[in-house]
Amino acid sequence: MKYIDEFRDGVVAKKIAENISLEANQARSYHLMEFCGGHTHAISRYGITDLLPTNVHMIHGPGCPVCVLPIGRVENAIQLAQIPRLILCSYGDMLRIPTANGMSLQKIKAQGADVRMIYSSADAVKIAQQNPHRQVVFLAVGFETTTPPTAVTIQQAQALGLTNFSVFCNHVLTPSAISHILQSPEVRQLGTVPLDGFIGPAHVSTIIGGQPYEYFTEEFQKPVVIAGFEPLDVMQAILMLIRQLNEGRAEVENEFTRAVLPTGNVKAQLLVAEVFELRRTFEWRGLGLVPYSALKIKSNYAEFDAEQRFQIPTLSIADNKACECGAILRGVKKPQDCKIFGTVCTPENPIGSCMVSSEGACAAHYSYGRFRDSNVSSRKANA
Amino acid sequence: MCLAIPAYVEQLLADDQAMVNLGGVHKAISLALVEDIMVGDYVIVHVGYALQKLDPLEAKQTLIMFNEMSKLADEVNKPTTK
Numbered sequence: 001m002k003y004i005d006e007f008r009d010g011v012v013a014k015k016i017a018e019n020i021s022l023e024a025n026q027a028r029s030y031h032l033m034e035f036c037g038g039h040t041h042a043i044s045r046y047g048i049t050d051l052l053p054t055n056v057h058m059i060h061g062p063g064c065p066v067c068v069l070p071i072g073r074v075e076n077a078i079q080l081a082q083i084p085r086l087i088l089c090s091y092g093d094m095l096r097i098p099t100a101n102g103m104s105l106q107k108i109k110a111q112g113a114d115v116r117m118i119y120s121s122a123d124a125v126k127i128a129q130q131n132p133h134r135q136v137v138f139l140a141v142g143f144e145t146t147t148p149p150t151a152v153t154i155q156q157a158q159a160l161g162l163t164n165f166s167v168f169c170n171h172v173l174t175p176s177a178i179s180h181i182l183q184s185p186e187v188r189q190l191g192t193v194p195l196d197g198f199i200g201p202a203h204v205s206t207i208i209g210g211q212p213y214e215y216f217t218e219e220f221q222k223p224v225v226i227a228g229f230e231p232l233d234v235m236q237a238i239l240m241l242i243r244q245l246n247e248g249r250a251e252v253e254n255e256f257t258r259a260v261l262p263t264g265n266v267k268a269q270l271l272v273a274e275v276f277e278l279r280r281t282f283e284w285r286g287l288g289l290v291p292y293s294a295l296k297i298k299s300n301y302a303e304f305d306a307e308q309r310f311q312i313p314t315l316s317i318a319d320n321k322a323c324e325c326g327a328i329l330r331g332v333k334k335p336q337d338c339k340i341f342g343t344v345c346t347p348e349n350p351i352g353s354c355m356v357s358s359e360g361a362c363a364a365h366y367s368y369g370r371f372r373d374s375n376v377s378s379r380k381a382n383a
Numbered sequence: 384m385c386l387a388i389p390a391y392v393e394q395l396l397a398d399d400q401a402m403v404n405l406g407g408v409h410k411a412i413s414l415a416l417v418e419d420i421m422v423g424d425y426v427i428v429h430v431g432y433a434l435q436k437l438d439p440l441e442a443k444q445t446l447i448m449f450n451e452m453s454k455l456a457d458e459v460n461k462p463t464t465k
């Protein structure tokens with residue numbers, strides 16, 4: 001398939017890997033964070049870590065929308081779905097997230113609640129049109145990529161004069177999460193795992209462009225390379241980061257020029273600015289409260305805001321004490337460091353956030369990386 | 384849920400929609416977030432919306448960049464003439 005096969009070519013991957021090995025300075029190490037869950041998935045699925053020299057470390061960041069949604073908000077959604085005759089719609093992955101007591105949207109659906117999995121936010125509007133006598137709530141989640149579609153949906157509902165449609169908004173922002181990680185006391189104090197640079201997200205950047213990352217290069221002197229989702233894109237971005245670090249540069253570079261413009265998608269940005277405004281603070285699962293890191297619906301569109309229409313209490317529910325997601329998301333620990341990884345906590349029965357979606361660090365490692373770990377250790381044991 | 388592949392625009396439909404081919408799967412998507420899309424373009428699709436058009440020339444450039452040998456590689460592989 002065009003734009004896919006040629007970006008997955010194994011021969012070229014080896015070539016880029018060779019360049020990386022040649023250019024990575026043996027006298028130092030490189031700790032690079034891929035912010036986005038799509039990259040985490042690609043790195044695990046294509047075994048990119050195996051192609052990297054041992055002094056180049058990939059750290060999985062918090063860019064998985066399912067993983068970072070706080071459990072309190074999932075609980076809110078479950079309570080909403082139990083309002084008689086209400087229809088709650090969301091993207092498929094959301095339905096599986098378990099709460100502290102093992103409940104999930106999927107489970108209450110099995111018990112009779114009307115929870116519907118949708119592919120696109122536009123489907124939620126259609127459901128509202130088809131069910132004029134029932135309240136329809138769209139549980140909206142995600143980063144800058146899913147926010148513009150939600151904005152379109154709200155405007156559409158307004159244009160159609162729908163009175164039974166609202167959005168439970170949980171949209172979050174990438175740049176604020178990156179700065180939060182860089183400023184977090186763990187990363188500052190422990191200092192054991194310095195983050196040297198970032199692979200910038202692919203789809204998020206198609207919307208926001210390269211400019212928002214300039215803050216990190218200026219304020220924190222960390223290079224950022226925006227990369228596409230295919231394995232060769234990720235490898236080339238790693239090479240570009242190594243080159244910047246070797247040359248003492250900290251710039252925003254773009255590997256994904258085939259889809260990311262420096263200014264991003266201005267049409268989408270204007271739409272988002274029209275419908276949403278910043279929240280002063282928002283809880284991220286694994287990161288805690290992050291200032292100015294999420295969006296809420298503007299008062300002009302209050303009638304489509306589920307938080308205005310329904311009583312939605314603020315719930316803060318802590319993760320299991322054994323869960324190391326917070327440290328993993330900040331690059332301080334690895335999934336294997338968690339005592340319950342792969343035993344109590346598995347993709348079928350996720351205890352913490354990083355195990356919930358295939359883009360989470362623990363789930364990606366569970367699916368693709370754990371056998372490599374055991375191979376490595378058995379090889380070591382046999383040696 | 385961010386995983387996505389470039390989609391080929393097969394047909395423009397009413398209401399700012401388009402029929403795309405995603406690796407053999409046909410789907411109607413929204414063009415509300417993009418401008419000037421034509422049949423034959425490739426777009427990045429996320430939750431049913433095209434987010435951006437792919438630039439074929441830039442894609443070609445990127446593939447060329449992938450194939451560039453590191454300058455260091457040349458130095459290492461340089462035949463020693465001494």
Ligand code: SF4
Nearest residue numbers: 323324338345352362
């Ligand atoms: S394995 Fe589970 S409990 Fe442990 S850090 Fe990962 S998500 Fe948390």
